[in-house]
Amino acid sequence: MDEQQQAPMPPVMAQSFTQLPEWMYDRGPLSPVTAPALIRLNGTLAAELGLDARWLAGPQGLAMLAGNSMPAGVEPVATAYAGHQFGYYNPALGDGRALLLGDVRDRAGHVREIQLKGAGPTAFSRRGDGRAALGPVLREYLLSETMAALGIPTTRALAAVSTGERVQRETLLPGAILTRVASSHLRVGTFQYVAARRDPAALRQLLDFAIARHDPQALQSATPALTFLENVVAAQASLVARWMLVGFIHGVMNTDNMAISGETIDYGPCAFMDEYDPATVFSFIDEQGRYAYTNQPTIALWNLTRLAEALLPLLSDDEDERPVLARQALSGFNTRFHTVYFDGMRAKLGLALRQDADEALFATLLETMQQTRADLTGTFRALSQPSVLTGEDMSALPPAFAPWLERWRQRLQQDDSRPPEARAQAMRAVNPCYIPRNHLVEAMIRSAVEQGDFTPFETMLAVLSNPYEEQPGHERFALPPGADERVRYTFCGT
């Protein structure tokens, strides 16, 4: 039979999480919404997951994506976790507004979890309503898909659904539900939660689960827990380095918002920086700037130290040796961060060879950018033109850059012998033309929330799905905000 004529197929999902102790999850009842409607389905991702997009877009699919009813065999759970929020330990967080539908094996053979965010109260909701407002759902959809298009590890967005209901925040806002996909939703906080019970067997079970999912190679090691820790440290160091290279500020790097997989997770008040300033903070609630742009590597290491503490009992049978091994694993962070960040900077500046003086060259560029309040994305993109590389075009950057440009061009002379066109092309493949500009994200959200107009959302999604390629007619998406368009603060909206 022709594939087109087959009936749409409901998903076949496992619920692997229930292999873990039963106190780690809750099977709550569903909380149906009155008038669900599909805002967007990510057909490409559905195909990648082996899911039938026609079924997902149909009535039963919509019912699942709205948390109204589940097809046979899909048995959602909300999972428990703890976490340090702004440095303070909270022993009981958990999926207060998320439901893990289950997991599938994708076309590449990897296990991927599917989760609803905003599907109603769970056993872990505390005083929250378990819901999500439309604005944050669209923000997460757009930013996570952009992150994927940039090639940076991230959870993905499979669907956004409006609920037809309002949620009470500072004002009444339209409600929505995001369906997101992650290789797992295990967090540093998941390990903290289990470690706090002082039950080594349960901790071992969680570790085995995480290793099977993310790091099966670690089983070959004589010390799987240590190898696992080292690999999580490396994955996070690499992730944060990649955020830094594109100016991404997560905004709430609490230990419950840091995924073991090394994927960017829990997009809240996050934003990309426009003008380069290391002290940039957008999140309104981050009064001390704990999660400022420049603090992100330090905070990531702080969070990983909490993970190491949680794993301590499994690191060695010899109690005295445990902290030594933990420290050794954590020491891998700086090395890895340094390598990914500086190699990334080299690529951004079109350099193929490593030289000792490169780091000073990068530092001077950043200082010049900070002094001139230069746009981070725009500056690197301006450098990625053959005429700028060769010095034919001296006006692409403000005059304050002239001494640095001279140094850079001299450095290029000592690099490999690629012609300027090839070098510039390689630079444009790592220096995005488009990032989700905060002011445009906010305007997109206003259109959807106030006018019910999703055209800006669709347009931005399309432009940002190809962030490295100039798209004629979409020049305004590459521009920094005007003086009156700047967005100072972002909000969690929870």
Ligand code: AMP
């Ligand atoms: P976040 O800062 O968004 O990562 O959330 C921190 C914790 O608060 C998590 O345990 C969430 O599940 C929970 N939470 C956030 N918003 C809500 C909400 N509207 N209802 C219930 N729980 C929530």
Ligand code: MG
């Ligand atoms: Mg969170």
